[in-house]
Amino acid sequence: MGLLSLFGLGKLPQGLAGATLVIGSAPALFAAGDFLDGLQKKFGDVALGVIGSEANAGSWPQIPVPEDLTKTIALLKKIQPQRIICLGVEGRYANLVSEVSCPVYWVNASDWQAAQTDCKLIMVADPLLYQTIPHSVLTGDPLVNLSALPAIEMDTALCERFKEQREGDRWVGFFAATGEDEEEEVYPIFNRLIRHKMGLLVLAPLDEARCEPVYRESIKYKLQTIRHNRLSTSFIPIKTRVYYVEEPEPLAGMYPCVDFVVAGGSIHQHAHNIPDIITPILHGKPVILGPAHRDNPLVKAAVAAKVVLAAENSNEIFEHAKYLLENPAEGERIAAHARSWLEAQVGSLDRVMAGIV
Numbered sequence: 012m013g014l015l016s017l018f019g020l021g022k023l024p025q026g027l028a029g030a031t032l033v034i035g036s037a038p039a040l041f042a043a044g045d046f047l048d049g050l051q052k053k054f055g056d057v058a059l060g061v062i063g064s065e066a067n068a069g070s071w072p073q074i075p076v077p078e079d080l081t082k083t084i085a086l087l088k089k090i091q092p093q094r095i096i097c098l099g100v101e102g103r104y105a106n107l108v109s110e111v112s113c114p115v116y117w118v119n120a121s122d123w124q125a126a127q128t129d130c131k132l133i134m135v136a137d138p139l140l141y142q143t144i145p146h147s148v149l150t151g152d153p154l155v156n157l158s159a160l161p162a163i164e165m166d167t168a169l170c171e172r173f174k175e176q177r178e179g180d181r182w183v184g185f186f187a188a189t190g191e192d193e194e195e196e197v198y199p200i201f202n203r204l205i206r207h208k209m210g211l212l213v214l215a216p217l218d219e220a221r222c223e224p225v226y227r228e229s230i231k232y233k234l235q236t237i238r239h240n241r242l243s244t245s246f247i248p249i250k251t252r253v254y255y256v257e258e259p260e261p262l263a264g265m266y267p268c269v270d271f272v273v274a275g276g277s278i279h280q281h282a283h284n285i286p287d288i289i290t291p292i293l294h295g296k297p298v299i300l301g302p303a304h305r306d307n308p309l310v311k312a313a314v315a316a317k318v319v320l321a322a323e324n325s326n327e328i329f330e331h332a333k334y335l336l337e338n339p340a341e342g343e344r345i346a347a348h349a350r351s352w353l354e355a356q357v358g359s360l361d362r363v364m365a366g367i368v
Contacts, residue, residue, distance in 0.1 A: 026072035027058050027090050034060035034076060034107075035098035039154070041069060042308055043098060046153045049364050054093065062100070076107070084110045096367065097125075099315075116367050119152055120144055132366050136359070137316050138351045150366065151359025155312045160357060163293045169261065170268035172242070173211070175249040182210035182270045182336055187291070188217035188262065189275035190282025194225050196301075197278065198232045200329045205252070207333055213265055215256035217275055217284050222257040229253070266294040271335045271342060273328060274319075277301035277310070288313055292349045297342040299331045312356070318349035 031054045033040065033047065040047075040059050051057045059073035060083070067073070074090075076083050084107060087095075095108055097117045102124025108115040114131040125133050126145040135141040136152035151157075173183055184204070186197045194214065201212045212234075216222050229236065234252040239261050247254055256262050266272065274286035278301040285307050291298050298319045304310055314321045320331040335342040 024072060026056050027074070029091060029093055030056035030058040030072065031094050031096065032058050032060055032087070032090065032092035033096045033098055034062065034100055034104070036062050037067060039099045040071075042154050042306075042311065045156060046098075046360060046363070047071065049360065050096070050367070053364065053367075056093075058090075058092070060095075062104075076104075080104070080107050083107060087111050094367070097130075102127075114368075118150075118363055119154075120147060134363055134366060136312070136352075136355065137318075138355050139348060148366065149355055150362040151356040152312045152316075153360040153363040154308050155356045156360035157309070157353075157356045158358070160289065160293065160353065163290070165267050165294075166264050167267055169264045172245070172247050173268055174246045176211050176247065179249050181249070182208060183213060183268060184210060184271055184273065184332060185213045185215070185265055185269040185291075185296075186273045186278075187213075187215055187265070187275050188284060188287055189214065189278065190217055190284045191221075191279065192281040193275060193278040194229065195279075196325045196328075197273075198229065198234070200273075200325055200332070201234075201253075202232070203329050204332055204336070208336055210336075211247070211251060212253045213256060213269060214253055215262040215265065215275075217262075219257060219259075222255075226255060226257075229255075263290070266291055266296060269296060270339070271299060271332060272296045273299045273301070273332070277303045278325075278328070279303060286310055288319060288349075289353065292318070292346070292353050295343075295346045295350060297335055297345045298349065299328055299335075301325075301328055309356075313349070313352075316352050318345065318352045320345070 031050050047057055059071045060076045061073050062076045092113050094113050095115045099119040102122040105124045105128045109128050117125045117130045117133045119136050120133050123144055133147040134150040135147045141149040216225050236253040236255050237251050239256045272291035274288055276282045276284040276286040280303045285304055288298050300319045300321050302323050313319045322328040322331055
């Protein structure tokens with residue numbers, strides 16, 4: 012039902028009047044299922060204000076929120092929501108919430124304009140943003156809702172194998188837990204990188220059943236390759252171009268040893284696995300993400316928070332890796348930001364729900 016039709020009704024459709032109204036973009040609201048369910052359980056009726064005049068966000072009662080806010084403000088006064096929750100809304104919508112008399116909560120606030128309203132509570136997902144938005148609280152993103160972070164073991168003994176690479180000023184890049192059809196993208200990226208500066212590719216397919224056929228297929232690239240489980244010396248020889256890992260234990264152990272990580276599962280849409288960004292972030296490594304599986308809540312939030320380097324294609328993966336090689340201090344900054352951001356997401360849904368009354 013369009014906004015003009017709603018505005019002209021003498022009686023509002025069921026579920027709108029007196030509801031908790033959550034305003035956000037259609038993608039954000041689609042991803043907010045657990046959050047919306049929690050609000051409904053706590054407060055009763057929940058309705059959505061979907062930014063964009065033609066936007067739709069599923070089966071919840073909803074109204075569109077077009078660019079022209081005049082009629083939306085009038086409709087809000089007619090609906091008389093119990094409370095309004097702005098979910099990841101830009102600060103330019105501050106005028107919308109300043110015109111209502113009910114309590115307003117700004118969740119995932121992203122700029123200072125949220126602080127110019129009379130919000131009852133302004134909640135921020137990112138520790139760096141939290142420092143720039145007055146009167147806000149750091150809650151994490153309720154759409155991520157991590158319950159805990161895994162324990163990380165740092166076995167640096169494995170890193171001694173890269174002694175010759177480090178002494179030769181070679182970089183080590185980890186394409187970790189790759190999935191279906193991703194290695195076909197990886198080798199051309201690596202070939203471009205070593206023309207820029209010589210380094211070592213650590214490649215580890217996630218599925219052990221794929222390892223042998225991927226290895227056989229890789230022979231066509233004519234890159235000197237050593238398989239981890241067949242290394243007969245203490246150190247990887249300096250002439251090695253690809254270090255090939257085929258087992259879960261060394262895959263997990265490689266993270267402390269590398270300069271950057273490209274998350275497998277993100278490189279090609281055919282990959283079935285969800286990219287693991289938690290492990291490299293906890294190991295303090297900058298993470299590059301390809302375009303696949305962006306609908307995963309954690310991946311989506313990490314991209315939005317700019318705590319990972321997001322690439323839309325293989326060329327951008329190459330450019331991000333090249334940038335990290337040329338700017339190691341920037342890689343360290345990104346990794347530190349990512350770690351603080353990730354830690355802030357643990358228990359985020361409970362914190363946000365507790366703040367809304």
